[in-house]
Amino acid sequence: MEPVKIVQGLFLLVLTAVLSLVALLGSSFLKWAQDLPSLDQVDALEYTSNTEVYAHDGTRIGTIVPAVGKNKEPTNRVPVTLNQVSPAALEAIVASEDDQFFRHYGFDLPGIAKATYQEFFGNSNRGGSTITTQVIKNTVLQNIASERSLERKAKEIMLAIELERRLTKPEILQRYINVVFWGGNVYGIRAASQAYFGKDPIELNLAEGLYLARLIPAPNAIHDNFMTARQGMRDVLDKMVRRGSISAEAAQRAWEYKLEPRGWKITYDDKGNVLKAERTGQDVVVQPSISSDLSRGVMLAVRNWLTQRYGENAVFGRGGLKVYTTIDVQAQKAANDASRTTEIPPGAQMAIVGIDPKTGGVLAMVGQKLGPGEAPQEFNRAIQAYRQPGSSFKPIVYATGVEQGALNQASILVDDKTIFKVKGQPDYQPKEWDKSYDGYQTVRENLDRSRNIPAVKALEAATPEAVAEKARELGYDVKPYLGMALGSFEVTPLQHAAALAAFANGGIYTVPYFIEKVEDAQGNVLYQAHPRRSRVWSPQTAYVMLDMMHGNIVDRKPYWALSWRADVPGHWLAGKTGTTDSERDIWFVGLTPGLVGAVWIGNDDNQPMPQHMTYADGKVHLVTSSQQPIFAFNTFAQGALRGHSADPNGFPVPNGIVFHSINLKTGALDPNGTRAAFKATTDLSAQGFLPTVQLQIPIDERTGKRATISTPPDQIKIIDVDPKNVDQYLPAGASLGPSGDALTGALPGSTGSGGSGSNSTGQATGGSPAP
Numbered sequence: 164m165e166p167v168k169i170v171q172g173l174f175l176l177v178l179t180a181v182l183s184l185v186a187l188l189g190s191s192f193l194k195w196a197q198d199l200p201s202l203d204q205v206d207a208l209e210y211t212s213n214t215e216v217y218a219h220d221g222t223r224i225g226t227i228v229p230a231v232g233k234n235k236e237p238t239n240r241v242p243v244t245l246n247q248v249s250p251a252a253l254e255a256i257v258a259s260e261d262d263q264f265f266r267h268y269g270f271d272l273p274g275i276a277k278a279t280y281q282e283f284f285g286n287s288n289r290g291g292s293t294i295t296t297q298v299i300k301n302t303v304l305q306n307i308a309s310e311r312s313l314e315r316k317a318k319e320i321m322l323a324i325e326l327e328r329r330l331t332k333p334e335i336l337q338r339y340i341n342v343v344f345w346g347g348n349v350y351g352i353r354a355a356s357q358a359y360f361g362k363d364p365i366e367l368n369l370a371e372g373l374y375l376a377r378l379i380p381a382p383n384a385i386h387d388n389f390m391t392a393r394q395g396m397r398d399v400l401d402k403m404v405r406r407g408s409i410s411a412e413a414a415q416r417a418w419e420y421k422l423e424p425r426g427w428k429i430t431y432d433d434k435g436n437v438l439k440a441e442r443t444g445q446d447v448v449v450q451p452s453i454s455s456d457l458s459r460g461v462m463l464a465v466r467n468w469l470t471q472r473y474g475e476n477a478v479f480g481r482g483g484l485k486v487y488t489t490i491d492v493q494a495q496k497a498a499n500d501a502s503r504t505t506e507i508p509p510g511a512q513m514a515i516v517g518i519d520p521k522t523g524g525v526l527a528m529v530g531q532k533l534g535p536g537e538a539p540q541e542f543n544r545a546i547q548a549y550r551q552p553g554s555s556f557k558p559i560v561y562a563t564g565v566e567q568g569a570l571n572q573a574s575i576l577v578d579d580k581t582i583f584k585v586k587g588q589p590d591y592q593p594k595e596w597d598k599s600y601d602g603y604q605t606v607r608e609n610l611d612r613s614r615n616i617p618a619v620k621a622l623e624a625a626t627p628e629a630v631a632e633k634a635r636e637l638g639y640d641v642k643p644y645l646g647m648a649l650g651s652f653e654v655t656p657l658q659h660a661a662a663l664a665a666f667a668n669g670g671i672y673t674v675p676y677f678i679e680k681v682e683d684a685q686g687n688v689l690y691q692a693h694p695r696r697s698r699v700w701s702p703q704t705a706y707v708m709l710d711m712m713h714g715n716i717v718d719r720k721p722y723w724a725l726s727w728r729a730d731v732p733g734h735w736l737a738g739k740t741g742t743t744d745s746e747r748d749i750w751f752v753g754l755t756p757g758l759v760g761a762v763w764i765g766n767d768d769n770q771p772m773p774q775h776m777t778y779a780d781g782k783v784h785l786v787t788s789s790q791q792p793i794f795a796f797n798t799f800a801q802g803a804l805r806g807h808s809a810d811p812n813g814f815p816v817p818n819g820i821v822f823h824s825i826n827l828k829t830g831a832l833d834p835n836g837t838r839a840a841f842k843a844t845t846d847l848s849a850q851g852f853l854p855t856v857q858l859q860i861p862i863d864e865r866t867g868k869r870a871t872i873s874t875p876p877d878q879i880k881i882i883d884v885d886p887k888n889v890d891q892y893l894p895a896g897a898s899l900g901p902s903g904d905a906l907t908g909a910l911p912g913s914t915g916s917g918g919s920g921s922n923s924t925g926q927a928t929g930g931s932p933a934p
Contacts, residue, residue, distance in 0.1 A: 212240045212341075212483035212684060213354070216455070216465050218490045219524065219679065225455030225462040227469070228348070229482035237452040239358070240350035242341045242483065242684065245333055248352055248364040252372030256340065256352075258408060259376035259399045261294040264336070268327050294339045295323040301342040340364075345375065346382030359386075359424045369413065370420040373399055389427055389440045452479075458495055459539040460530045461488070461677075464546060468678055472690070483684035489524030489677050491517075494758070497802025498527035505795040506779060507532060507764050508772045508786055514544035514656045515799055517760040520664035523673030523694045525657065526758065527803065549653035550763055553788070554596075554613045555741025555750045556634075556650035558663065558708055561606060561618070563633050564625040565842075566704045572607040572711060572839040573823075573830035576617035583619060583645055591645050593619055596742065607711050607839060608827040611724035613740060615649055622648035636699045637662035637672050650741060660752060660761035663739070666708045667754045667814065670700030702817035703842045709814055710840035712737035712754065718827065718837060729753055729793045731800045735813030738796075740788035745771030751792035753800060756814060757807060760799055762792040819843045860892060868892055 214227040228237040245253065257264050292300075299322045326335060345355035355375055356364040367375070377395035378385050385392050400414040419435030430439040455462040465486055469478045478484070498515045507513055517527040530543030542548075564570030578601040583591040593615045601614055609617040622630050627643035634641045638661060641652050654662075661675040674695045681690040700708070716738055718724040726738045734755050741750030748765045749772070766772060772786050784790060821843045824836040861870040862880050869892050870879045 211238045211481055212242045212351070214469070214478065214482045214484040214486060215241070216462060216486045216488060218457075218488060218492045218495075220492065221487075222492050224457040224488070224490060224492065224495075225453070225459075225465075227462065227466050227478065227482065227484075228452045228454070230452055230479040237348050238350055238482075239348045239354045240341065240482075241353040242351060243337075243353045243364060245337050245340075248340060249367045249372065251369040252352070252356075252364060252367040252375065253336070253340070254403070254408060255369060255372035255399065256376045256379075257294070257336070258403050258406075259373070259395075260297075260379060261292075262402065262406065264294045265332055267293060268324065293323065295326055295335055296320065298335060298338050298342060299323055299326065301344070302338075343379055344382065345378060346386055349382075359426075361425060368420065369409070369417040370396070370422045373417065374422060374424060386424070386426065387442070389424075389429065390437065393437060457490075457492065458499060458529070460543050460545075461490055461495065461528060463539075463541060464528070464543055464677065469681070484689070485682040485686075486678065487680040487682075489519070489522070489526065489679050491526040491803070493805070494527040494799075494803035497799050497805075498529045499533060500802055501762075501795045501798035502529040502531070502533040504798060505791060506776070507791050508776045511764055511766055511772055512544060513762065513764045513795065514548060515760065515762050515795060516545040516656045516660050517758055517799065517803060518657070518660055518664055518675055519757065520667035520754070520759045521673075523661060523664070523675045523696075524679070525675060525677035527799070528657070528677070544656070544763065546655055546657045548763070548767075549655055550748045550765060551652065551743045552650035552654055552659050552750060553741035553743040553748055554615070554618075554650060555659065555663075555739045555752050555788075557610060557613065557618045557648065558666070558712060558739055559634055559637065560622045560625070560630055560648045561610060561711065562666070562700060562704055562708045563630045564606075564621050565707050566633075566700055567625055567629065568842075568844075569624055570606055570621060571841050571845050572605060572707065573825045573841075574606045575603055575830055576606055576609050576614075576620050577603050578609065578614045578617050581616050581620070583623065585645065591619075593646075593649065604828050605825065605830045607714055607718070607825075607837070610711050610739075611715050611718050611827070613725050613742075618648045619645055633699060634662075636697065637665060638674065650743070656761045656763045659750075660759050663752050663754065663761075664759040665699050666705045666712070666737075667756070667759055668705075669702045669817065670698055670705035672697055672699045703819045706814065706817055706820055707840050707842065709737050709754065712739055713813065714837065714839070715739055725789045726751065726793065728789060729796060731755065731797060731804065733811075734800070734804055734809045735811060736800075737813075738793075740792070742788040746774065746786050747771050749786070749788040749792050751788060751796050753796045755800065755804070756810065758800060758803055760796055760803075762795045762799070764791055764795075816840075862892065 211229040213229065215223055216225045216227065218224050226239075226241075228239045230237050330338075341351040341353075343352070343355075344350055345352075345358070347358070349355050349358045352364045352375065355378075356362055356367055356371070359375065359378075360367070360371055373396040374392055376399065377392045385395075397418065400409075400417060403409045404411050404414050419431075421429070421431045421435070423429045426443055426445045428439075428441040428443055429437060432438055453459060453462045453466060465488065466478065469484065469486065494517050498517060501515055502513060505513070511532070513529075513532045515527070515529045516525065518525050528543065528545040530545045530547070531540050561570060564574075578595070580600060581592070583593075585591060595615050596613070600616070601609070601612060604612075604614075604617075606617070606621070622645060627645060627647060630647060631641050631643035634647070638658050639652065639654055641647055657675050662672065665672040676692050676694050678690065679692050680688060682688055713736070715724045715726040716729050716736055717727075719727070725740050729736060729738045729751065731753075736753055736755045738751060738753040741752070742748070747769055748763060750761065750763050752761045753759070764772075774786055775783050776786050777783050819842060820840050822838050822840055824833055824838050825831065826833040826836045860882060861874075862868065862882050863870040863874040864878045864880050865874075
C-alpha cells in the first residue's frame with residue numbers, strides 16, 4: 164500500500180476517534196448539564212455549621228456540632244467572613260492551593276486535560292482542582308465528592324463557571340475557607356485554627372497559615388508527619404518570594420517562627436531548623452457533637468429544645484444557629500460547684516436549679532451529682548425528673564387559706580391524731596414525721612415545724628378544690644385530694660422552683676424558660692421568648708408567705724425551725740424543706756431577691772435513702788431535708804450571689820401589710836414575741852389571739868394538769884384557759900417541744916375533723932375558731 168494512503172487512513176482513523184470522543188463528551192456534557200444541582204446552597208451559605216450557644220450576657224458557653232453523612236459524624240464548622248481571618252493566612256492558602264485563583268475563570272485548562280487523560284489511563288494523581296471547583300465539590304457535589312469520574316469533574320467545571328458568574332472572587336474565597344476539610348471532624352478555618360493553634364483565625368500569622376494550608380490535601384496524614392508539612396511550607400514560601408507576594412525577609416521570619424501545632428512538641432535551633440519533633444498524642448481534631456466548658460447538661464437541654472422545635476435536620480443537618488440563653492455564668496459555676504462538693508448518700512442523685520423570680524429565666528441548672536471521672540449524663544433531673552415535693556408544697560396550701568382570708572400567721576391549728584373522713588373514700592389518717600404531736604400552735608409554727616396534720620387541716624379548710632386550682636395555675640399537674648397537702652404528687656425541680664418563685668415576684672407566676680432568642684446564620688430572629696405571666700396571689704398574700712418562709716429559717720423559739728441551717732451571709736432568705744416517705748425525696752427551696760433555687764436529692768429508682776451517712780471527715784450525719792439539700796443550696800446561693808448587693812430587709816413590703824409580734828405557740832400578742840406580717844384587713848379580734856381569748860383544755864381533776872390518754876373519762880374536766888397560762892397546766896417535766904407529750908398527744912374524746920370532741924383546728928372561747 165502506498166505510504167500516502169496509509170497516512171490518510173491513519174488520519175481518518177484518528178479523526179473518527181477524535182470526533183467520536185468529542186461527540187461522546189458533548190452528549191455526556193449535555194446530559195450532565197441537565198442534571199446539575201442548584202447553587203442556592205452555596206449562595207446562601209447553607210452548608211453545615213456549628214450552632215453557638217451564649218449566656219445571657221453574651222458569653223459563649225458551648226457549641227452544638229452538626230452531624231452529617233451516613234454515620235452521622237459531627238461536623239465541627241464555624242463560618243467566618245474574610246475580615247475575620249488574618250491576611251497572611253489567606254495569602255498562604257491561595258498561594259498553596261490555587262496561585263492563579265485571581266486570574267482564572269473557575270477552571271484550569273491544563274488541569275482539565277490532565278484529569279481527562281488520567282480518567283482514561285487510570286493515574287490516581289489527577290490535577291485540575293481550583294479553589295472554585297473545591298467549593299463546588301465540598302457543597303453541592305458533596306455526595307459524589309469521592310467518586311473518580313469524568314462526570315464529577317465536568318459538573319464541577321460547569322458549576323464553577325456559573326459560580327464565578329454569580330459571585331466575586333472574595334465571595335468565593337470566603338466560601339472556600341469555610342468548607343475546607345481540615346482533618347478529623349474539623350471543617351473551615353475557624354474550627355481549624357482553634358483545633359491546631361487554640362486561637363481565632365484573625366490571630367494567625369504567616370507560618371500558622373502556611374501550616375494549615377499544607378494540611379489541606381491530606382490533613383490527617385500530614386498532621387501526623389510534621390516534617391512533611393514543614394517541607395511543604397518551605398516550597399510555598401519560596402514560590403511566594405518568586406512571585407513577589409512576600410519579601411525574602413518576611414519568608415525567613417515565617418520560617419524561623421517556632422511553630423508548634425497542638426499535638427506536637429517541637430524543638431528548634433536559633434535559625435528555625437527543627438532539631439526534634441515529638442508527637443504528644445493529644446487529640447486535636449475531633450470534637451464531640453455537644454461541647455461546653457461550663458455545663459454539658461445545659462447544652463444537652465438546649466439541643467433537645469432546638470430539635471423538638473425545629474427538628475433534627477435543622478440542628479444536625481444544617482446548624483449555624485445562634486442561641487441566646489438565660490443562663491448566668493457565675494450562677495452556673497456555683498451550681499456546678501455545689502453539685503461536686505455536697506456530700507450525699509452513696510448512689511443517690513441530685514438536681515439543682517436556680518431561676519430569676521422576676522423574669523422566670525433559668526440562671527443555672529445541674530441535673531446530676533457531678534464527680535471526677537464521671538461521664539456527663541443525657542438525663543437532666545433538674546428539668547426531666549418528676550419527683551414528689553413532699554412538705555415543700557405546704558406553702559401553697561397555707562397561701563390558699565391566706566388568700567381566702569381564712570388563715571393568717573396567728574391562726575391556731577391543732578396538731579393531734581386525726582382521722583379525716585371523705586365521702587366515698589377510705590378514712591385518711593396522716594402521720595407526723597417525728598411520730599409525735601405538737602398540739603395547739605399557730606400556722607407559722609406549724610410551717611416552721613413542718614407539721615403534717617395541720618397542713619391537711621388547712622387544705623380541708625380552704626378546700627382541696629381551691630388548693631388544686633391554685634396549684635394548676637402555678638404549673639403543677641394535680642387533682643384535688645387531701646394527700647395533696649403533703650406533696651404526694653410529682654413535679655420537676657424547675658416547675659417546683661418556678662411555682663414558689665411567685666411569692667418572690669409579688670404573687671405573679673411566670674412560666675420558666677431558658678431559651679431567650681434563636682437566630683439563623685444570617686442573623687434573622689427565628690424565636691424570641693415571651694414567657695406567660697399570670698397573677699396567682701395578691702401582693703399581700705405573697706408577702707405574708709415570704710415572711711412565714713423566712714420564719715422557717717430564722718425562728719428559734721421554742722425550738723429550731725427546720726430550715727435554720729439555710730443561711731446565706733448578708734442576704735435575706737426564705738425557704739422550705741421537703742421530705743417524702745422514708746427519705747425517698749429530700750428537698751430545699753430557697754428564695755431571696757434575685758434568685759429562687761431548688762435542690763432535690765434521691766435515688767433514681769425511688770428506693771428509700773439511708774437514715775444516716777458517713778461524711779468524708781468520718782462523721783455520721785442524718786440524711787434529711789434539713790441538711791444535705793440545704794448545704795447544697797448554701798454553696799450554690801453564696802456563689803451565685805457573690806458580688807451582688809443585698810437588702811437586709813429582703814423583699815419590698817407592699818401596701819396593705821402590717822406587723823404584729825405574736826407568741827408562736829398561742830398566737831397571743833406578745834411584745835417579746837416574733838414579728839409577723841399580716842394583711843391590714845385582718846380582723847385580729849376574730850383570730851383568737853388577743854389576751855381575752857380562752858382556749859378549751861381537758862384537765863385531769865386528780866392532778867389539775869392536762870389530761871392524758873390514761874385519765875379516766877369521769878375524771879376529765881374541760882376548762883377555759885388564757886393562752887398565756889397554758890404552760891402551768893403541763894404535767895411536771897413536760898415541755899412544749901416535740902419530745903414532750905403536753906399539747907402533743909390526741910385530746911381525750913377528740914377525733915379531729917369529722918369526729919366528736921374539740922374542733923380539729925382548736926376551739927377558742929370568745930372568738931371564732933381558726934378555720
